[in-house]
Amino acid sequence: NAGVTQTPKFQVLKTGQSMTLQCAQDMNHEYMSWYRQDPGMGLRLIHYSVGAGITDQGEVPNGYNVSRSTTEDFPLRLLSAAPSQTSVYFCASKKRRRGGYTFGSGTRLTVV
Amino acid sequence: AQTVTQSQPEMSVQEAETVTLSCTYDTSENNYYLFWYKQPPSRQMILVIRQEAYKQQNATENRFSVNFQKAAKSFSLKISDSQLGDTAMYFCAFLSRRYGGSQGNLIFGKGTKLSVKP
Numbered sequence: 001n002a003g004v005t006q007t008p009k010f011q012v013l014k015t016g017q018s019m020t021l022q023c024a025q026d027m028n029h030e031y032m033s034w035y036r037q038d039p040g041m042g043l044r045l046i047h048y049s050v051g052a053g054i055t056d057q058g059e060v061p062n063g064y065n066v067s068r069s070t071t072e073d074f075p076l077r078l079l080s081a082a083p084s085q086t087s088v089y090f091c092a093s094k095k096r097r098r099g100g101y102t103f104g105s106g107t108r109l110t111v112v
Numbered sequence: 113a114q115t116v117t118q119s120q121p122e123m124s125v126q127e128a129e130t131v132t133l134s135c136t137y138d139t140s141e142n143n144y145y146l147f148w149y150k151q152p153p154s155r156q157m158i159l160v161i162r163q164e165a166y167k168q169q170n171a172t173e174n175r176f177s178v179n180f181q182k183a184a185k186s187f188s189l190k191i192s193d194s195q196l197g198d199t200a201m202y203f204c205a206f207l208s209r210r211y212g213g214s215q216g217n218l219i220f221g222k223g224t225k226l227s228v229k230p
Contacts, residue, residue, distance in 0.1 A: 092157075103157035
């Protein structure tokens, strides 16, 4: 049981480049979310999904896209990286009617 | 909209002593969960303790306990017999028990950085 797997763990991008942060879970969780963590800001919700084929925006969605074609995977795409997107990114998932979220180990992204 | 406030950006405690981290929240809902997460330097988010709002009894997990005051919308974390391994960032979080839409997402406070000194 791998839980929530995020890849890569570290990434450096140049301004304007695009990339995809991967998130996969093997627990058959309906809910999946992406958060970014910045110093002094806590974790802020970027996008979330309540099931395959259903996604919606969170608090800070600009510059990011998501899709949910399967229950297991929820990739986060940076379309044109900006220095303001330098952050630590967390993916999390849970069952619909259960309270606890399981977190991935995070991705530290630096945009130069 | 719900909000979570942690008013102590940083705290320190001597090893073996007790420390309390504060958290207040704002919601119009009656059924919800509250959580404390620990984030050590490894960056992993670790669930410390969970409280269900309909339960009057305060949750405890070994050295960790909470003081849940529903009317005051307060949810503090007490760490007893502090250990060096407790050094971490601690986040308070709110989760609605309504399912569907944006209400299924965690709302975090900004965190409290706890240092345990030998």
